[in-house]
Amino acid sequence: MNAVWTVFRKELLDAFRDRRMVLVALVVMPLAVPLLLAGLSTLGMRKQAEQLERTLELPVVGREHAPNLLAWLATHDVRVIDAPADPEAAVRGQRHEAILRISPSYAEDWRAGRPASLELVYDSSRPLQSGATVARLRGLLDAYDREVGALRLVARGIHPSVAQPLRLGSRDVATPESRFDLAQQMLPYLLLLLAFVGGMQLAVDATAGERERQSLEPLLATPASREAIISGKILATAAFTLLSLLATLVMYRVAFTFVPENRVDASLAVPADALVKLLLVVLPVVLLGATVLTALAAFARSHREAQGYLPLLIFLPMLPTLYLMVAPVKTRAWMLAVPFLGQNQLILRVLRGERIAPFEWALSLGAGALLVVAVWWLAARLYHREQLAASG
Amino acid sequence: MIEVIELRKSFATRTGRVTAVDGVSFRAADGEITGLLGPNGAGKTTTLRMLYTLMQPESGRVLIDGHDPAARPDEVRRRLGVLPDARGLYKRLTARENIAYFGRLHGLDPARIDERVARLADALGMREILDRRAEGFSQGERTKTAIARALVHDPRNVLLDEPTNGLDVMTTRSLRGFLRELRAEGRCVLLSSHVMQEVAALCDRIVVIARGRVVARGTPDELRERTGEASLEDAFVRAIGSDEGLLA
Numbered sequence: 001m002n003a004v005w006t007v008f009r010k011e012l013l014d015a016f017r018d019r020r021m022v023l024v025a026l027v028v029m030p031l032a033v034p035l036l037l038a039g040l041s042t043l044g045m046r047k048q049a050e051q052l053e054r055t056l057e058l059p060v061v062g063r064e065h066a067p068n069l070l071a072w073l074a075t076h077d078v079r080v081i082d083a084p085a086d087p088e089a090a091v092r093g094q095r096h097e098a099i100l101r102i103s104p105s106y107a108e109d110w111r112a113g114r115p116a117s118l119e120l121v122y123d124s125s126r127p128l129q130s131g132a133t134v135a136r137l138r139g140l141l142d143a144y145d146r147e148v149g150a151l152r153l154v155a156r157g158i159h160p161s162v163a164q165p166l167r168l169g170s171r172d173v174a175t176p177e178s179r180f181d182l183a184q185q186m187l188p189y190l191l192l193l194l195a196f197v198g199g200m201q202l203a204v205d206a207t208a209g210e211r212e213r214q215s216l217e218p219l220l221a222t223p224a225s226r227e228a229i230i231s232g233k234i235l236a237t238a239a240f241t242l243l244s245l246l247a248t249l250v251m252y253r254v255a256f257t258f259v260p261e262n263r264v265d266a267s268l269a270v271p272a273d274a275l276v277k278l279l280l281v282v283l284p285v286v287l288l289g290a291t292v293l294t295a296l297a298a299f300a301r302s303h304r305e306a307q308g309y310l311p312l313l314i315f316l317p318m319l320p321t322l323y324l325m326v327a328p329v330k331t332r333a334w335m336l337a338v339p340f341l342g343q344n345q346l347i348l349r350v351l352r353g354e355r356i357a358p359f360e361w362a363l364s365l366g367a368g369a370l371l372v373v374a375v376w377w378l379a380a381r382l383y384h385r386e387q388l389a390a391s392g
Numbered sequence: 393m394i395e396v397i398e399l400r401k402s403f404a405t406r407t408g409r410v411t412a413v414d415g416v417s418f419r420a421a422d423g424e425i426t427g428l429l430g431p432n433g434a435g436k437t438t439t440l441r442m443l444y445t446l447m448q449p450e451s452g453r454v455l456i457d458g459h460d461p462a463a464r465p466d467e468v469r470r471r472l473g474v475l476p477d478a479r480g481l482y483k484r485l486t487a488r489e490n491i492a493y494f495g496r497l498h499g500l501d502p503a504r505i506d507e508r509v510a511r512l513a514d515a516l517g518m519r520e521i522l523d524r525r526a527e528g529f530s531q532g533e534r535t536k537t538a539i540a541r542a543l544v545h546d547p548r549n550v551l552l553d554e555p556t557n558g559l560d561v562m563t564t565r566s567l568r569g570f571l572r573e574l575r576a577e578g579r580c581v582l583l584s585s586h587v588m589q590e591v592a593a594l595c596d597r598i599v600v601i602a603r604g605r606v607v608a609r610g611t612p613d614e615l616r617e618r619t620g621e622a623s624l625e626d627a628f629v630r631a632i633g634s635d636e637g638l639l640a
Contacts, residue, residue, distance in 0.1 A: 002496075003497055010489075013489070017484035018484060214478035214479065215480035217446065218474065218538070219497075221474040222497040223466045223470050223498060
């Protein structure tokens with residue numbers, strides 16, 4: 001136990017004297033993550049607002065058939081322009097977001113009281129670019145439809161509500177914290193990624209780097225057991241990663257108090273008491289990452305080789321997020337025991353301000369602890385290999 | 393006291409199994425400096441690594457003060473001070489911190505570590521570099537720090553793999569003086585070298601190793617006598633059967 005503490009202290013001292021490592025872990029990352037999310041969120045909000053508020057330019061095919069409709073649209077901030085020769089190609093080529101085509105029989109049908117045909121040309125595979133425009137147009141056309149329909153009923157002496165057997169109201173039960181957006185979806189992944197590979201530099205330096213600098217062989221000639229040595233290194237890596245995460249979360253909170261509330265989604269701000277819960281949620285991932293990195297670094301022959309595994313490790317915490325994107329599922333208890341997936345769910349719940357039951361904490365932390373012990377055992381076996389120190 | 397009995401070790405390589413140590417036996421007594429002399433690749437480093445528990449012998453036995461490394465690795469490591477061929481320091485730590493780290497791993501308390509650091513710094517002439525970071529140390533300063541680190545726990549047996557490798561003349565001279573002091577204190581000093589003059593100048597007993605086997609042993613005088621050569625160098629060449637690997 002003494003040796004674990006000795007190794008732990010030495011590795012942290014060594015790490016804190018590495019200016020580049022400290023700069024990246026405690027300054028660059030904590031600044032980059034909040035900036036990225038705040039930037040994304042602001043950008044998203046601004047784009048949405050622009051699309052809703054700006055004058056909509058709408059190319060229309062067959063303008064001459066429906067002058068009244070177009071005049072009505074003009075009073076609702078839509079500027080009608082001439083349509084290109086091939087509307088489908090123009091939309092596909094992204095020169096226009098949507099084009100309205102008015103059927104040549106529109107005026108005739110209108111006068112006869114038959115449904116007059118309109119066609120909206122748009123590309124549903126580009127919801128981010130044209131989704132808001134299309135929704136706005138549909139809303140306007142629906143409103144015109146209802147308005148004229150109601151007038152026709154009134155002209156025939158019928159109350160418009162006769163044609164409205166249902167009145168659908170909706171009540172959104174989301175709390176302000178549970179509103180979801182892109183940036184919030186990214187926060188769990190970024191947190192898990194930082195937790196998992198944030199200690200890369202330290203872990204690699206403490207094992208592969210130690211071997212490269214040729215200081216591992218003398219270390220293994222001391223009475224300290226190899227289990228004690230790796231435990232000290234793993235704990236140092238985990239402590240450093242936690243510190244980096246704490247700095248990131250604090251910066252994240254600070255950043256969102258500076259941004260005016262109407263410029264970003266308020267749901268991104270993390271309440272102070274949630275910080276502690278978030279750290280506890282990701283603790284198993286931090287330890288798992290430190291252990292996996294130490295095992296990998298013991299296995300790799302050099303710094304370079306160890307860092308070659310990084311892309312693979314970055315991919316792991318992404319899996320549950322990807323899974324949830326294609327198959328959004330209800331949280332079930334067993335999921336909390338699955339590494340990354342469980343933490344992902346718990347992070348979202350903490351951010352939404354939901355309560356986490358004691359047995360759920362136990363499940364997540366317990367499953368994490370078991371996995372850490374298993375990988376730790378593997379790392380210890382790797383440390384007992386003769387090739388570890390005797391590379392020459 | 394170090395006893396080595398019929399030690400054997402082989403490695404799997406791409407071209408097949410290579411026997412690095414092939415039945416090596418010798419004894420290094422307390423109060424003496426024993427030299428393992430042999431060309432590069434003769435099996436000296438592998439032999440030493442089995443002594444300090446980094447490698448397991450395939451067969452044969454090692455006894456350090458009567459303790460078997462296979463049975464009591466921690467006890468053996470406590471009784472050994474080891475300067476391996478790989479002697480890297482932690483560059484961001486000072487010489488003192490490097491030495492103290494190993495002192496704590498040996499279970500020494502801070503007061504004892506301070507006392508040992510002071511004594512070793514005097515003996516090795518490294519007082520002025522104690523509180524400098526190891527980054528930018530010269531080869532000699534690195535070796536001194538590594539030796540102090542290896543001896544911080546005051547071990548009875550001292551193993552040094554090519555201790556004067558890369559050192560200048562003055563540092564080599566002071567290192568030899570230091571090793572003689574260790575001998576005078578009654579310690580068992582075992583060093584390996586491929587430099588004949590080094591072994592001749594320092595060692596009470598020489599064990600000549602070539603291709604994993606002991607090919608000759610004795611005091612420098614005995615070696616000269618037995619081979620009938622006037623110089624130790626010629627005796628050495630005759631003992632290992634060729635002069636390959638001697639031009640380092």
